[in-house]
Amino acid sequence: MLTSFFYMLREGGVKPSITELLILLQAMQRGVAGQSVDDFYYLARSCLVKDESRFDRFDRIFAAHFHGMEDALRALASELPDEWLHRQAELVLSDEERAQIEAMGGFDKLMEALIERLEEQEERHEGGNKWIGTAGTSPFGAHGYNPEGVRIGQQGSRHRRATKVWDRREYRNLDDTVELGTRNIKIALRKLRKFAREGAADQLDLDDTIDKTARNAGLLDIRMIPERHNAVKVLLCLDVGGSMDDHVRICEEMFSAARSEFKHLEYLYFHNFVYESLWKDNRRRHAERVPTAEITHKYGPDYKLVFVGDATMSPYEIVYAGGSVEHWNEEPGAVWIRRLLNSYPKAIWLNPEPQERWNFTPSIKLTREIMEDRMFPLTVGGLDDGIKRLH
Amino acid sequence: MAENRFTGTSSYIATDDLMMAVNAAVTLERPILIKGEPGTGKTQLATEVAGALGRPLFEWHIKSTTKAQQGLYDYDAVARLRDSQLGDERVHDIGNYIVRGKVWDAFESDIQPVLLIDEIDKADIEFPNDLLRELDRMEFFVYETKQLVKARNRPIIVITSNNEKELPDAFLRRCFFHYIKFPDKDTMGRIVDVHFPDLKKNLLREALDAFYQVREVTGLKKKPSTSELLDWIKLLLAEDIPPEVLRSGDKSKAIPPLYGALLKNEQDVHLFEQLVFLDRRSRTQ
Numbered sequence: 100m101l102t103s104f105f106y107m108l109r110e111g112g113v114k115p116s117i118t119e120l121l122i123l124l125q126a127m128q129r130g131v132a133g134q135s136v137d138d139f140y141y142l143a144r145s146c147l148v149k150d151e152s153r154f155d156r157f158d159r160i161f162a163a164h165f166h167g168m169e170d171a172l173r174a175l176a177s178e179l180p181d182e183w184l185h186r187q188a189e190l191v192l193s194d195e196e197r198a199q200i201e202a203m204g205g206f207d208k209l210m211e212a213l214i215e216r217l218e219e220q221e222e223r224h225e226g227g228n229k230w231i232g233t234a235g236t237s238p239f240g241a242h243g244y245n246p247e248g249v250r251i252g253q254q255g256s257r258h259r260r261a262t263k264v265w266d267r268r269e270y271r272n273l274d275d276t277v278e279l280g281t282r283n284i285k286i287a288l289r290k291l292r293k294f295a296r297e298g299a300a301d302q303l304d305l306d307d308t309i310d311k312t313a314r315n316a317g318l319l320d321i322r323m324i325p326e327r328h329n330a331v332k333v334l335l336c337l338d339v340g341g342s343m344d345d346h347v348r349i350c351e352e353m354f355s356a357a358r359s360e361f362k363h364l365e366y367l368y369f370h371n372f373v374y375e376s377l378w379k380d381n382r383r384r385h386a387e388r389v390p391t392a393e394i395t396h397k398y399g400p401d402y403k404l405v406f407v408g409d410a411t412m413s414p415y416e417i418v419y420a421g422g423s424v425e426h427w428n429e430e431p432g433a434v435w436i437r438r439l440l441n442s443y444p445k446a447i448w449l450n451p452e453p454q455e456r457w458n459f460t461p462s463i464k465l466t467r468e469i470m471e472d473r474m475f476p477l478t479v480g481g482l483d484d485g486i487k488r489l490h
Numbered sequence: 491m492a493e494n495r496f497t498g499t500s501s502y503i504a505t506d507d508l509m510m511a512v513n514a515a516v517t518l519e520r521p522i523l524i525k526g527e528p529g530t531g532k533t534q535l536a537t538e539v540a541g542a543l544g545r546p547l548f549e550w551h552i553k554s555t556t557k558a559q560q561g562l563y564d565y566d567a568v569a570r571l572r573d574s575q576l577g578d579e580r581v582h583d584i585g586n587y588i589v590r591g592k593v594w595d596a597f598e599s600d601i602q603p604v605l606l607i608d609e610i611d612k613a614d615i616e617f618p619n620d621l622l623r624e625l626d627r628m629e630f631f632v633y634e635t636k637q638l639v640k641a642r643n644r645p646i647i648v649i650t651s652n653n654e655k656e657l658p659d660a661f662l663r664r665c666f667f668h669y670i671k672f673p674d675k676d677t678m679g680r681i682v683d684v685h686f687p688d689l690k691k692n693l694l695r696e697a698l699d700a701f702y703q704v705r706e707v708t709g710l711k712k713k714p715s716t717s718e719l720l721d722w723i724k725l726l727l728a729e730d731i732p733p734e735v736l737r738s739g740d741k742s743k744a745i746p747p748l749y750g751a752l753l754k755n756e757q758d759v760h761l762f763e764q765l766v767f768l769d770r771r772s773r774t775q
Binding site for chain 2: 116118119122125126129131132137138141142144145146148149150151154303305318319
């Protein structure tokens with residue numbers, strides 16, 4: 100009977116392994132669980148689920164199996180996955196918001212309304228009104244991440260945000276491809292290692308010590324050597340605010356993985372696209388800007404340039420002078436990014452938007468052309484491919 | 491089997507699911523991985539299990555620089571080199587320079603011990619993978635002395651994690667898992683009870699109300715947890731604060747007295763002060 104439960108769990112996405120099932124059976128044989136269903140439930144959960152964010156999923160499958168409610172499982176497959184909500188705690192819908200969606204005539208209506216709204220906003224944008232500039236909603240703080248940032252943003256863009264959560268395609272993307280956690284990102288980033296010895300000599304070089312001691316007629320001659328460090332230099336440019344609010348979580352994971360993996364990591368922020376200046380501290384983005392020309396001076400061409408951004412904006416922001424949503428730019432963004440690409444031959448763009456959508460967003464197509472097709476999705480697979488291009 | 495069951499202790503309240511996980515791990519002699527918010531008693535659990543079952547406890551606290559090998563043994567090559575220079579007799583036996591680690595100590599114990607591997611997520615990302623064989627077979631090989639160290643009694647291994655790094659699947663599969671969820675008000679009442687048996691009932695109620703209110707404030711960087719609550723109550727008792735002061739009522743968002751025990755960083759305190767300010771302003775208008 101447990102075999103069918105086991106396969107139900109696997110279908111339901113909990114993915115226990117055979118070892119874990121065997122441990123559970125062994126524990127039951129040894130009489131750990133006793134007679135009560137509660138005991139069995141606790142034991143099974145402790146054996147089969149190793150991640151608290153999957154507890155809820157397990158609970159529902161457990162209920163479905165042990166009450167013979169096959170339908171509940173079927174519902175599970177189509178329902179909004181709680182685990183996804185869990186991971187995106189910032190984006191959870193309140194009852195009130197759900198009611199709002201209902202009131203607008205359901206999901207499809209909402210999508211239409213949304214598209215209209217976005218189009219309307221673009222028109223207003225042409226008129227010079229800086230509607231998109233959600234200053235201060237940046238997801239990145241002094242240490243690269245500011246969880247409160249999103250909540251501020253929520254006031255303005257509730258509806259757009261809500262669609263993201265309901266968006267089934269996005270969820271499938273998360274569940275079917277490899278789950279992108281900090282650990283996976285780190286392992287992917289490890290491929291970008293290039294070890295070199297530098298810095299203080301603080302490790303004993305055993306071979307050299309033996310050699311020198313022998314030459315020294317047996318008198319100890321200790322030799323030291325600097326530790327090996329990852330010598331790869333990375334210049335990370337992160338898009339913040341606006342449409343990037345939806346990708347805060349994944350960018351944060353990417354960022355924290357990169358910070359612990361690279362010793363030479365410089366990071367800069369931009370909004371939507373790069374222009375004549377970027378900034379290092381997001382809270383002081385208007386006060387302390389770094390001219391882009393200065394960056395190319397300061398960091399040599401041995402740096403590898405990585406952009407992280409959804410490249411989702413109006414194409415004007417890329418190709419026209421004065422197209423920026425935040426300020427008047429003398430030269431178009433495309434000119435500035437080409438200058439950066441000239442300075443850093445090794446460059447990629449990581450895009451958190453699902454790859455299927457890239458062809459439908461003109462600004463992404465445009466950015467991809469400028470990047471000479473070096474745009475990769477921000478998934479483990481995409482990161483792997485991207486890193487190959489950086490070598 | 492009966493004497494091997496863990497049911498919580500006089501100073502530690504264990505929920506049913508926690509007891510089940512611990513007992514399963516004890517019976518099957520497999521490691522148990524404990525996760526949960528900081529301050530919910532993860533590390534404390536190992537001490538309590540050891541105390542309740544009358545077992546010796548070995549604690550291995552992990553730091554970011556800890557290597558898996560250090561838990562097994564260290565070969566002090568430098569000391570041996572030095573002794574050889576000085577012509578010390580000890581130098582002929584390499585065993586003199588093998589320094590045992592916590593895991594080895596636990597393996598050599600005459601009665602089944604409890605081994606705590608604390609905050610495993612602090613270590614390098616490969617650390618858990620390096621311990622797979624040791625945790626599974628409960629044995630390891632000392633290459634210097636060609637000696638196989640096998641656990642005399644498979645220790646009860648309690649591993650804690652703060653979720654700073656994700657742990658590898660192969661490692662997780664070998665463990666039982668328990669997530670200590672934040673206690674509800676009833677459980678919390680019992681927890682406070684075992685720590686402060688003479689606490690006045692109304693003070694406890696007011697303190698718990700105030701505490702859960704603080705936890706409910708959205709946007710706190712670090713929500714106060716059980717250990718902070720216990721510290722706070724200790725302070726309240728020491729200062730002899732009357733329960734009326736804690737009563738919420740109209741000044742619901744007011745900063746509780748001695749809040750330093752509950753709020754651990756200045757942004758949170760600042761957030762709180764702002765809420766109080768907003769609250770006052772809305773009431774005067």
